[in-house]
Amino acid sequence: MFIVQKKPSDAKSSEITPKSVFMNRRRFIQSAAIAGLIPGILPKDALGAGKGRKLDGIIKSSHSTNQKPTAYDLITSYNNFYEFGTSKDMPALMARDFKTKPWTVSVKGEVNKPGLYDFDGLIKPHQLEERIYRFRCVEAWSMVVPWVGIPLSNIIKRLDPTSKAKYVAFETLNDPMRMPGQRRPILQWPYVEGLRMDEAMNSLTLMAVGLYGEELPNQNGAPIRLIVPWKYGFKSIKSIVSISFVEKMPPTSWNLSAAQEYGFYANVNPEVSHPRWSQAKERKLGGSYFSPKVKTLKFNGYEEEVASLYDGMDLKKFY
Ligand SMILES: Nc1nc2c(c(=O)[nH]1)N[C@H]1C(S)=C(S)[C@@H](COP(=O)(O)O)O[C@H]1N2
Ligand SMILES: [Mo]
Numbered sequence: 001m002f003i004v005q006k007k008p009s010d011a012k013s014s015e016i017t018p019k020s021v022f023m024n025r026r027r028f029i030q031s032a033a034i035a036g037l038i039p040g041i042l043p044k045d046a047l048g049a050g051k052g053r054k055l056d057g058i059i060k061s062s063h064s065t066n067q068k069p070t071a072y073d074l075i076t077s078y079n080n081f082y083e084f085g086t087s088k089d090m091p092a093l094m095a096r097d098f099k100t101k102p103w104t105v106s107v108k109g110e111v112n113k114p115g116l117y118d119f120d121g122l123i124k125p126h127q128l129e130e131r132i133y134r135f136r137c138v139e140a141w142s143m144v145v146p147w148v149g150i151p152l153s154n155i156i157k158r159l160d161p162t163s164k165a166k167y168v169a170f171e172t173l174n175d176p177m178r179m180p181g182q183r184r185p186i187l188q189w190p191y192v193e194g195l196r197m198d199e200a201m202n203s204l205t206l207m208a209v210g211l212y213g214e215e216l217p218n219q220n221g222a223p224i225r226l227i228v229p230w231k232y233g234f235k236s237i238k239s240i241v242s243i244s245f246v247e248k249m250p251p252t253s254w255n256l257s258a259a260q261e262y263g264f265y266a267n268v269n270p271e272v273s274h275p276r277w278s279q280a281k282e283r284k285l286g287g288s289y290f291s292p293k294v295k296t297l298k299f300n301g302y303e304e305e306v307a308s309l310y311d312g313m314d315l316k317k318f319y
Contacts, residue, residue: 051214052210052214052215052216052217053215054213054214055128055148055209055210055215057127057128058128058148059127059128059129059130060129060130061129061130061131063131063133063203063204064130064131064132064133064146065132065133066132067144069144069145069212070145070284070285070286074143074286075145075211075220076092076217076219076220077219078285079091079092079219079220080234081095081238082181082186082187082191083095083172083173083180083181083182083189084098084179084180084181084218084219085180085181086181091218091219092219094180094181095219096218098179098218098222099178100218100223100239101119103118103119103223103241104117104118105118105119105224105240105241105243106241106242106243107159107242108242108244108245109245109246110161110164110165110245110246111159111160111161111162111165112162119223119224122155122224123209123224126150126158127154128149128209128210129150129151130146130147130148130213131148131149131206132145132146133147133204133206133227133229134229134300134301134302135236135300136232136233136282136296136300137232137233138232138234138274140279140281140282140283141282141283142282142283142285142300143284143285146211146212146213147206147208147211148209148210148211148213149207149209150206150207150209151203151205151207152168152200152201152205152206152207152226153200156201159243159245161245162245164247165197165247166246166248166249167196167197167245167248167249167250168194168200168243168244168245169192169193169194169242169243169244169245169246169250170192170194170226170237170242170243171190171191171192171240171241171242171244172190172191172192172241173190174241187253187256188253188256188257190241191237191238191253192237192251192252192253193226193234193235193236193237193253194246194249194250194251194252195226195228196309198309202309203305204230204305204306205227205228206226206227206228206229207224207225207226207227207240208220208221208225208226220238221236221237221238221240224239225237225240226238229300229302230267230268230299230300230301230305230306231265231267231268232266232267232268234254234266235252249264252264254266260275261276264318265310265315265318266319267299267319268297268300269298269299269315270295270296270297270298271315272315272316272319279296280295281294281295282294282295282296
C-alpha cells in the first residue's frame, strides 16, 4: 500500500516537505497520470482543479480577512488527512473515490435535541457563509482559505445543550474499508478533537462544508469539518460523524499520540516553541520555497477576537 508506517513520535518531524520536492512529486503524479500509469486519474483531479458542485445562497461574512486566498490547486493538493495517507500529496489521490453521500452525524450527550441527523437535516436550516480565514499548520506552513460554512454557534444553539455541557467532542468516521489509512495504527482511530464550550461558541468557529464556493473536496474533510482559525490545523477535524456535548475535557488525537508535543488548546503561539522546533515563523503556501518565512502572529492574528477566552491562563502550560 501507499501508507508509510511511522512511529507516532516522528510522524510530524519529516513533514516539512521542501517545496521543490513537493513540486517534483506533483509533476511526477501529473505526468504519470498523463502517461496512463495511474488508472482513472486525470491530471485535473491530481491537481484538484475546481470540479465540485457549486453551493447556492452563500453570503459573504464580515469575519473574512482581506488577504489574497491561496490557489485552489494548493489548498486541495497539500493536505493532512492521515486516514488517507501520511504524506501531503496522498489525500488528494487516496480520497478521490470516498463516498460522502449519504452522510449522518450523531448528536449526543448533554443536549436537548440528540439524534442521528442526516447531512441536509443538520445543514439546511442554516445560512451558508463564505469566510476567508488564515490557516496555520503546526509544521510551519500557512495559507488563506475561502471556506464556506456555518458558524458552529448557530448549530449548537439549535441543538440546545444542557447546562452540564462544558465541552464539545467531535469524531471522524471510523471505517477502514473506506479510509485506508485506518488499517494501520498510525493514530488511534477514529480521529477525535474537542473544544471548550466558549471556544465552540466563539463567532469565528466554523463548520465548513465548502471551499471556493463549491462542495468541500474529499481531501479537505468532506462533507463537513471543523475550522478553528486561531488554533493549529490539527484541531480542525475532518469528515465529522459525531458531535457530543460533555462535562469533562474530551481526549484529542494528537494529544493521545504525543502529549508532550500537542496539548488540548493548541492556540497558535509564536512565543511557545514546540519541543522539537520554533513556532515563531511560518512559510506561506504558494510562495517560492526560497521566499523568506514571515513572523507568526499570536492566535494566528485573531488575538482581538479570542484572547479573552484565555484570560488568566498560563498559555505555556495550557499549550
Ligand atoms: N480526521 C482528520 N482530521 C484532520 C487531520 C487528520 O489527519 N484526520 N489532520 C489535521 C491537520 S494536522 C491539519 S493541518 C488539517 C489540514 O487541513 P487541510 O488539509 O484542509 O489543509 O486537518 C486536520 N484535521
Ligand atoms: Mo497540521
